[in-house]
Amino acid sequence: MKTMKVVLALCATMGLGGCGEFDVPDLNNPGIESLRDNPTRSSVMSASTGLLIGHRAGMASQNGYVAQLGVLGREGYILDTADPRYVTEMLSGSGLDPGSPAFGGNFWAGPYANIRNAHTLLDAVDKVTGMTEAEKESIRGYAKTILALDFLVIINTRDVNGAPIEVNRPLGSPLAPIVGKEQVFAHISKLLDEGKTHLRAAGTAFPFPLSSGFTGFDKPATFLQFNRAVKARVAVYEKQWEQALDALNESFITETGSLDLGAYHVFSGGSGDTPNGLTSANIFANTKLLADAEKQAGSATLVDARLARKLATAKEPGSWQGITSNQVFAQYGVNTAPVAIIRNEELLLLRAEAVANAGAGNATEATRLLNLIRVNSGKLTAIPEDLSGKLFEDELLEQRRFSLLFEGGHRWIDMRRFGRLEELRQEDPAGVDFKVHAAFPIPVAEMDARK
Numbered sequence: 001m002k003t004m005k006v007v008l009a010l011c012a013t014m015g016l017g018g019c020g021e022f023d024v025p026d027l028n029n030p031g032i033e034s035l036r037d038n039p040t041r042s043s044v045m046s047a048s049t050g051l052l053i054g055h056r057a058g059m060a061s062q063n064g065y066v067a068q069l070g071v072l073g074r075e076g077y078i079l080d081t082a083d084p085r086y087v088t089e090m091l092s093g094s095g096l097d098p099g100s101p102a103f104g105g106n107f108w109a110g111p112y113a114n115i116r117n118a119h120t121l122l123d124a125v126d127k128v129t130g131m132t133e134a135e136k137e138s139i140r141g142y143a144k145t146i147l148a149l150d151f152l153v154i155i156n157t158r159d160v161n162g163a164p165i166e167v168n169r170p171l172g173s174p175l176a177p178i179v180g181k182e183q184v185f186a187h188i189s190k191l192l193d194e195g196k197t198h199l200r201a202a203g204t205a206f207p208f209p210l211s212s213g214f215t216g217f218d219k220p221a222t223f224l225q226f227n228r229a230v231k232a233r234v235a236v237y238e239k240q241w242e243q244a245l246d247a248l249n250e251s252f253i254t255e256t257g258s259l260d261l262g263a264y265h266v267f268s269g270g271s272g273d274t275p276n277g278l279t280s281a282n283i284f285a286n287t288k289l290l291a292d293a294e295k296q297a298g299s300a301t302l303v304d305a306r307l308a309r310k311l312a313t314a315k316e317p318g319s320w321q322g323i324t325s326n327q328v329f330a331q332y333g334v335n336t337a338p339v340a341i342i343r344n345e346e347l348l349l350l351r352a353e354a355v356a357n358a359g360a361g362n363a364t365e366a367t368r369l370l371n372l373i374r375v376n377s378g379k380l381t382a383i384p385e386d387l388s389g390k391l392f393e394d395e396l397l398e399q400r401r402f403s404l405l406f407e408g409g410h411r412w413i414d415m416r417r418f419g420r421l422e423e424l425r426q427e428d429p430a431g432v433d434f435k436v437h438a439a440f441p442i443p444v445a446e447m448d449a450r451k
Contacts, residue, residue, distance in 0.1 A: 032120065039124035041131055045208040047121045048139055051146050052211060054114035056265045060332075060339050061277035063102045065153060069409025072437055074427040075289075076329065076406055079320040080282040087321045091434040098441035105443035107157045111150040112167065118147045119168040134203035138220045141198030142206065145227045148191040149341070152234065155184040156413055159439035175450060178442065185238050192231040199224040213264035213338055217252070225252040226263050229342045236350050237417060244354040253347040259377055259403075262343025267336050275335035278406075283332075284318045284325035285311050285406070288427045293402065296379040305379040306402045322432040329406050340407045348373060349400055356392050363388040373399050393418065 035043045059065045062078060063086075070076045071090050078086035089096060089103050096104030121143050125136050154163045164176035165187040202220035210218045217226045229251040235244035252261060267276040289311065293304040302308070312330035319325075331337060340346075348369055356366035363386040370392075371382040378399075387395055397414055404410040415421050421436045428434045 039128040048208040073412030079318040099444040138202035141195040144195035157440040213266040241358040259345040264338035278332035285327035297381040
């Protein structure tokens with residue numbers, strides 16, 4: 001999106017003054033106070049467009065969500081000789097520093113700023129004139145879906161440390177309590193279900209534009225399929241297997257369509273927009289991926305086709321602090337490459353996991369779904385026998401490792417939710433003593449504000 005920017009005053013949950021940006025099509029938006037107190041149709045449209053841009057922020061930079069969680073999950077490395085903390089803090093240090101806004105304190109103020117934006121937008125929709133009720137319902141459903149995604153970033157990084165959820169409070173009010181991850185996930189699930197209800201009551205079109213990354217999901221009815229896809233991911237994280245299967249049935253999952261079908265963050269190198277920063281020359285892939293990958297069916301040399309698509313030989317190998325790599329992520333070869341939010345390949349793997357856990361006697365169907373991914377995405381031979389228990393878990397994690405490689409921290413999140421984080425050390429270079437971090441800390445500024 002080639003857009004102009006207008007700066008709005010925002011407040012994160014820690015009660016400190018903050019600043020965020022809405023990317024809007026023009027400079028006619030007079031500011032956050034006007035949106036809150038005297039919203040107009042145009043200001044509501046601008047704020048709606050900006051909400052998606054706000055969620056995209058911090059996703060695809062060198063110190064962003066994909067890259068940092070990729071390092072923690074041993075998918076790749078950031079070998080930046082100008083900043084050794086990508087190794088010393090994220091891999092070999094005593095822990096993630098809660099006082100560092102770019103490392104241990106990351107993925108907090110940004111998502112909460114966008115959460116504040118979403119609540120401001122929802123309040124404005126209740127007041128604005130010149131919009132139909134169907135249009136208002138479409139914005140409510142959209143905003144609550146983005147709210148859920150922002151909270152998901154926060155709890156995926158904080159895990160057992162928890163997070164505040166009741167944050168739509170007036171400035172100067174007592175800070176919202178930090179609650180456990182189960183309550184955060186329940187809040188996310190509630191937001192998605194409320195979003196579903198709103199979207200069902202919406203009209204045939206959104207009154208504002210979505211990015212090209214939502215092509216095919218840019219109307220309330222199809223955006224609802226995206227909402228249900230996210231709900232399925234959350235339900236699997238919560239081990240709510242029947243809920244996951246119900247959500248998948250309402251999503252865009254397909255066994256015959258493209259595995260890449262889905263919603264994406266898109267980027268531009270043009271003026272006024274943000275390029276994809278995962279093209280950084282400091283980002284390298286973990287070569288253990290190639291060592292661990294199976295060979296394609298009928299070949300003694302060709303590795304898993306997912307790696308053939310996603311990895312490439314670096315022009316200049318990287319070596320820093322005991323790490324050496326000659327592999328880079330080919331999927332981000334240009335600064336306009338999209339980043340998946342959720343796509344069909346993940347949905348099929350979510351269905352396999354949910355089916356396997358939903359009841360006895362489902363091993364055949366769960367294994368069939370894994371084979372669908374093995375054969376069609378990896379070009380591997382099918383597993384001949386039904387898998388269950390630990391054997392199924394091992395295979396599921398391996399397929400998720402290669403299918404979702406460097407897309408959104410899936411490997412780190414998966415190994416944590418299965419209680420197998422320490423196994424990531426097997427993917428470290430020989431001769432190093434790296435540590436495995438289980439969660440980002442609550443930032444120092446947040447804790448100081450709470451005394």
